[in-house]
Amino acid sequence: MTKLVDEVMAAALELSHGGRWERALALLDAAPQEAGIALAAAEVALDRDWWVGTGTAGERLVAAEKAGAGGWALDFLRLRNDYLQLIHPVGGNFQPGPWGKDPDAIDGLERRGEGLRQTAPGQVEGGWAEMYLGLIADNLRADREAAPAHYEAALAAGAGRDDLLAREALRHLGDHDHDNGDQALALDRWQRATALGAGAGRVTGTLSQQLLLAVLARDAGDEAGAVALAAEVRRWADALGAIRIRDNAAGFLAGVDPTAAPEEAVA
Structure with a gap:
């Protein structure tokens, strides 16, 4: 049963990456309900919220905790969801959310990111924590000087291990190259990010x-x-x-x- 559940979770996440969020959630909701399935459903809901502007990840995260999910993975999804609420309110389009101007909320989110970096169970997980510390610096603090070091650390962690992490890091490093007037490096990084994202579905x-x-x-x-x-x-x-x-x-x-x-x- 564990192998079946693992394959269902992997298939659902691949469907989500392809923009098939409803099919992914239907698959997960039809599977044996356990912590891993509920956590995957929260991740799919969060992905849909990001791209579509819905607001269902919060209730899925509550359901995942009730199903027994916990630890670093759940805490990281919560961090991602709270970051989303700060910059993309439900129904909005890339504008500061209700916490976007709240320094205390940003401070708290950054502290949580630091904690996740320090307690990461592996190199890739630590890289994802670095990625979000960079995003917090860039998009919530407008600290363009601090963010690239986090992205470089994320890229080092993801290279050859997690193509989606490497893709995210290259995307945002390229943004800094573009702002700095280095169009050739921005093009190189953005092309590599495009290929990595496509390869990962x-x-x-x-x-x-x-x-x-x-x-x-x-x-x-x-x-x-x-x-x-x-x-x-x-x-x-x-x-x-x-x-x-x-x-x-x-x-x-x-x-x-x-x-x-x-x-x-x-x-």
Whole structure:
């Protein structure tokens, strides 16, 4: 039974990475209900919340704890969910959430991230904690100087071990390269991130990476190429129901820079 449960969890997460969140949750809800299944369902719900703007991960996390889930994995999912609430309120689009201006909430989230880094059961888990410490520095503290060191540590932890972790680190390091005017390095990192995400079956992440490649095409003066790529991203994202990518692509087509801070992005 353990082998079956493991395979069901793996299949559900792969479905989630492909944007098939409802099918993934249906599969998990039909499986024998135990801690691992409930935890996987919380992860799928969180993934859907991120891309679609729903708000169901919280109740799934409560259900996972009631099913016996605990420890580092549950705490990390809670951290990810709370981070999501800070930057993407339900029904919003990449804007500060209800805690986004609350220094105490940000401090608490950062302390939890540090704790997860210190108690990580393995190198990859420690890398994911580093990744979120970088995101907190970048997106909640606007500390652009502190974030890259966390991303570099995440990349070192993920390289050859976890393609999705490496992809996330490369994506955000490339963002810093882009801001620093190093378009060649940004292109290299963003292309590598795109390939890693695609290889891992991360359809939504691959689409979001393609939009960043459209940014570089626009920066290089290839407006026709940038528009063509962004239009396809919007079409695919709309078909998947990935509302946040769709809206970002639509904004790009209207002249908005999706790499800019919210207060800097203008049509």
